[in-house]
Amino acid sequence: MSQTVELMNEEIAQRLITAAKSVGLDISGGTVRRSSSRFCLGVEHGDYNGMELFGVGTNRFIWMAYKPNTTGRVRIFSENFPGDGLVDFALGEEAPAGTHKDSWARFPMGAAYILRKNGYPINQGFDAVVYGNIPGGGMSRSASLCLNLLLTLLEVNDVSIDDGMQIVDLAQMVENQYIGSPCGKLDQLMIYFAREGMGAHYNPKTNTIEHIPFGGDAEDFRIVSLDTGTKRPGLEKSTYRIRRDECRELTKILEREFGHESIARIRSKSEFAAAVEHLQEDFEHLQGRLKYLFEANQRFGEMLNAWREGDIAQVGAIFRADGIGLRDDYEISGRELETMCNLARTVEGVYGERMLGGGDKGASGAIVRTDAFSQLKEVVNATYPVCHPDYADSFAIHACKSVDGIRSAPAPF
Ligand code: GLA
Numbered sequence: 001m002s003q004t005v006e007l008m009n010e011e012i013a014q015r016l017i018t019a020a021k022s023v024g025l026d027i028s029g030g031t032v033r034r035s036s037s038r039f040c041l042g043v044e045h046g047d048y049n050g051m052e053l054f055g056v057g058t059n060r061f062i063w064m065a066y067k068p069n070t071t072g073r074v075r076i077f078s079e080n081f082p083g084d085g086l087v088d089f090a091l092g093e094e095a096p097a098g099t100h101k102d103s104w105a106r107f108p109m110g111a112a113y114i115l116r117k118n119g120y121p122i123n124q125g126f127d128a129v130v131y132g133n134i135p136g137g138g139m140s141r142s143a144s145l146c147l148n149l150l151l152t153l154l155e156v157n158d159v160s161i162d163d164g165m166q167i168v169d170l171a172q173m174v175e176n177q178y179i180g181s182p183c184g185k186l187d188q189l190m191i192y193f194a195r196e197g198m199g200a201h202y203n204p205k206t207n208t209i210e211h212i213p214f215g216g217d218a219e220d221f222r223i224v225s226l227d228t229g230t231k232r233p234g235l236e237k238s239t240y241r242i243r244r245d246e247c248r249e250l251t252k253i254l255e256r257e258f259g260h261e262s263i264a265r266i267r268s269k270s271e272f273a274a275a276v277e278h279l280q281e282d283f284e285h286l287q288g289r290l291k292y293l294f295e296a297n298q299r300f301g302e303m304l305n306a307w308r309e310g311d312i313a314q315v316g317a318i319f320r321a322d323g324i325g326l327r328d329d330y331e332i333s334g335r336e337l338e339t340m341c342n343l344a345r346t347v348e349g350v351y352g353e354r355m356l357g358g359g360d361k362g363a364s365g366a367i368v369r370t371d372a373f374s375q376l377k378e379v380v381n382a383t384y385p386v387c388h389p390d391y392a393d394s395f396a397i398h399a400c401k402s403v404d405g406i407r408s409a410p411a412p413f
Contacts, residue, residue: 137362
């Protein structure tokens with residue numbers, strides 16, 4: 001029971017109880033699974049370019065309270081999307097991919113569809129309510145939801161998958177094959193493997209994760225999410241898809257001309273210079289993409305060392321440099337995201353700031369000395385709504401801490 005108390009506070013519990021009542025679901029005595037958000041410290045946009053990745057789980061969450069039923073159906077309601085009503089479908093009769101474009105129903109259906117498609121015996125249904133407070137765009141709300149749904153479906157069906165990488169792959173499949181999002185697997189990796197007080201380092205060569213504790217006092221800094229209040233349509237409709245296509249094109253050129261199998265393989269300044277020169281003639285638009293990825297990849301090792309040594313100012317400085325590259329060379333940021341960064345940069349004690357995740361809209365992030373957080377909040381609260389009055393009621397600032405990615409426990413109701 002003490003574990004349960006940690007998983008959610010009274011307010012969240014009440015939200016779930018009220019939501020369940022509103023659609024006549026009985027989830028009392030069930031289980032709660034809590035899945036986190038994630039904060040990537042590098043290489044942002046490196047996942048679909050064969051690069052190493054590093055990040056932490058953060059305490060904006062999705063909570064799902066659920067209980068097996070006897071109907072072979074999934075009946076699930078989201079407190080965040082009440083207009084979508086109770087999502088109710090028989091296992092094995094999920095709508096084909098692309099059907100429920102405007103409803104969050106596509107996520108539970110997609111999770112069941114992908115599991116069954118991959119041969120898992122998923123027949124036992126459940127009733128559930130969901131509530132989340134992860135900002136949309138930048139902190140991996142959809143990956144968190146997919147993992148939560150997959151793990152729940154597997155658990156109620158007594159199917160155990162020991163290899164976490166397989167779960168990560170399944171979660172990515174839900175997005176790529178069912179939702180239609182062209183995402184990589186950074187989000188799923190960073191959430192599934194997140195551990196409190198640690199960063200997760202993913203090595204694509206070995207397909208493994210190493211947990212690295214922060215070498216200093218974690219109380220000295222805060223990870224801050226600067227939610228712009230904007231809504232980003234799915235990655236499939238954003239600049240993200242264009243960048244992915246460009247990187248595919250770039251990879252082909254590098255392979256053909258230089259024999260590099262991925263952008264990540266360009267490690268030396270001379271290789272980089274040769275590639276840039278080659279792109280000059282016909283592929284000038286790809287030069288900036290390559291520049292950001294190369295430079296961020298160069299900084300990555302330094303960032304890991306700084307983390308290991310507890311040098312958060314240096315982690316922040318690299319985070320900031322990555323942000324400038326994402327803005328000017330990779331050109332994936334957005335107006336509101338950059339307003340947040342410009343404001344953060346004026347505050348003494350902010351070590352670094354940049355846009356987060358897929359790009360265009362959503363949330364920026366900052367790494368901040370603990371005692372500078374209230375000043376950052378004041379500056380953003382006073383100025384952001386003046387710059388973007390349309391989002392005056394929806395922007396938000398959250399100081400986050402690093403947490404376990406996935407936890408579950410008996411429901412406290
Ligand atoms: C989104 C995608 C991830 C990753 C990031 C950028 O969050 O879902 O796969 O590419 O953008 O690092």
